[in-house]
Amino acid sequence: MRPAKDFFRPLAVGAPDPVHEVPARPSRAIHFFDPSNEKMASKIPDMVGPGSGAPDVLLGNLEDAVKADNKEAARAGLVRIAQATDFGPTQLWTRINALDSPWVLDDLTTLVTEIGDKLDVIMVPKVQGAEDIHYVDRLLAQLEAKAGLERPILVHAILETARGVANIEEICGASPRMQGLSLGPADLAADRRMKTTRVGGGHPGYLVRQDPDPQQPDKQRQTYQQDLWHYTIARMVDACAMHGVYPYYGPFGDIADETACEDQFRNAFLLGCVGTWSLHPKQIAIANRVFSPSVEDIRHARRVVAAMGDGTGAVMLDGKMEDDASLKQCLVMVELAEQLAAIDPELRKQYDAIEVDR
Numbered sequence: 001m002r003p004a005k006d007f008f009r010p011l012a013v014g015a016p017d018p019v020h021e022v023p024a025r026p027s028r029a030i031h032f033f034d035p036s037n038e039k040m041a042s043k044i045p046d047m048v049g050p051g052s053g054a055p056d057v058l059l060g061n062l063e064d065a066v067k068a069d070n071k072e073a074a075r076a077g078l079v080r081i082a083q084a085t086d087f088g089p090t091q092l093w094t095r096i097n098a099l100d101s102p103w104v105l106d107d108l109t110t111l112v113t114e115i116g117d118k119l120d121v122i123m124v125p126k127v128q129g130a131e132d133i134h135y136v137d138r139l140l141a142q143l144e145a146k147a148g149l150e151r152p153i154l155v156h157a158i159l160e161t162a163r164g165v166a167n168i169e170e171i172c173g174a175s176p177r178m179q180g181l182s183l184g185p186a187d188l189a190a191d192r193r194m195k196t197t198r199v200g201g202g203h204p205g206y207l208v209r210q211d212p213d214p215q216q217p218d219k220q221r222q223t224y225q226q227d228l229w230h231y232t233i234a235r236m237v238d239a240c241a242m243h244g245v246y247p248y249y250g251p252f253g254d255i256a257d258e259t260a261c262e263d264q265f266r267n268a269f270l271l272g273c274v275g276t277w278s279l280h281p282k283q284i285a286i287a288n289r290v291f292s293p294s295v296e297d298i299r300h301a302r303r304v305v306a307a308m309g310d311g312t313g314a315v316m317l318d319g320k321m322e323d324d325a326s327l328k329q330c331l332v333m334v335e336l337a338e339q340l341a342a343i344d345p346e347l348r349k350q351y352d353a354i355e356v357d358r
């Protein structure tokens with residue numbers, strides 16, 4: 001680890017100064033597209049915001065789900081799209097190939113030197129420990145200096161190996177470039193030798209069963225499906241909060257099951273995640289809905305803020321005790337609503353129309 005005095009020093013002469021705080025930009029849906037798929041790529045300029053249907057982030061994916069024969073076309077396609085598109089308020093991210101792959105060096109050198117001024121975040125897959133972030137950190141600084149960039153590109157790690165999970169805190173704190181973490185449930189399941197075959201989501205076999213009724217031993221016992229990802233997401237949320245970076249769910253591969261997708265996203269939202277991935281256009285609306293606090297939640301949060309005056313003490317509201325700590329939770333919601341209203345005109349209308357009574 002670098003000593004504190006060097007933590008915020010640029011890692012190459014001429015590289016931009018690192019950020020001291022990760023900008024809190026809304027990123028409810030990180031929408032994946034394959035830049036080598038011409039039909040998919042042709043839709044990207046029309047998906048740019050502002051607007052309630054737009055994803056907050058468009059991500060040109062170069063890694064898994066892009067065929068090996070198309071890796072170079074995907075990289076070149078992303079450069080073309082980035083150069084030709086005005087992204088307005090929408091962020092542009094990319095997912096580069098794995099650090100041990102034959103493509104990653106060209107991914108980084110090409111993208112940073114050709115479209116570095118347009119790229120907000122680089123997602124690094126299969127991160128195992130701080131050493132992976134240190135490698136990318138130094139290389140990015142060298143490339144940023146070469147390209148004459150004025151702001152640093154941030155780094156997002158995908159948590160998709162058991163070693164990555166074990167090293168989660170050091171990954172989050174490895175560099176001031178760290179923007180956040182996403183769950184990679186498919187690779188993580190394989191690495192852990194879990195016995196699932198899905199991309200995210202639950203499994204009907206992972207359950208707890210109601211105790212038998214001694215009076216009716218033959219009565220059918222209720223089962224309750226459990227969340228396979230609760231442990232990992234909870235660890236991500238704590239590690240991210242500790243280091244001031246942002247946690248995200250990840251992919252939900254059952255595109256047809258919009259209900260279960262929404263449930264999985266909502267669990268992540270409630271636990272502290274700020275966003276998720278969309279793999280198909282119809283998952284964008286689900287993510288935007290779930291990761292935007294409801295009008296009811298904001299009405300309640302604003303009532304608590306108003307009732308709490310200077311923010312100290314305890315009051316009763318609708319039969320419930322509110323105090324300094326519940327106020328802090330409400331302020332998280334109110335601040336998020338303000339950030340979202342700044343980029344989503346439809347949400348702004350809904351939040352502005354809220355009337356707060358005591």
Ligand SMILES: CC(=O)SCCNC(=O)CCNC(=O)[C@H](O)C(C)(C)COP(=O)(O)OP(=O)(O)OC[C@H]1O[C@@H](n2cnc3c(N)ncnc32)[C@H](O)[C@@H]1OP(=O)(O)O
Pocket residue numbers: 031032033034039040041043061064065186187199251255278279280281
């Ligand atoms: C474990 C992981 O690493 S997850 C991350 C990696 N995976 C990905 O990035 C997957 C990205 N998504 C996809 O590849 C596709 O959405 C698939 C393969 C899942 C489904 O693709 P399709 O079978 O074409 O879906 P479908 O027929 O419903 O598409 C409807 C339309 O939306 C378009 N579309 C589909 N996915 C996307 C997308 N991600 N972005 C933009 N447009 C898209 C299709 O081109 C199609 O256009 P059309 O109406 O003009 O024909």
Ligand SMILES: CC(=O)C(=O)O
Pocket residue numbers: 064125158160183184185186187188199250251
């Ligand atoms: C997200 C991802 O890459 C995975 O689940 O493997």
Ligand SMILES: [Mg+2]
Pocket residue numbers: 064125160184186187
């Ligand atoms: Mg993966």
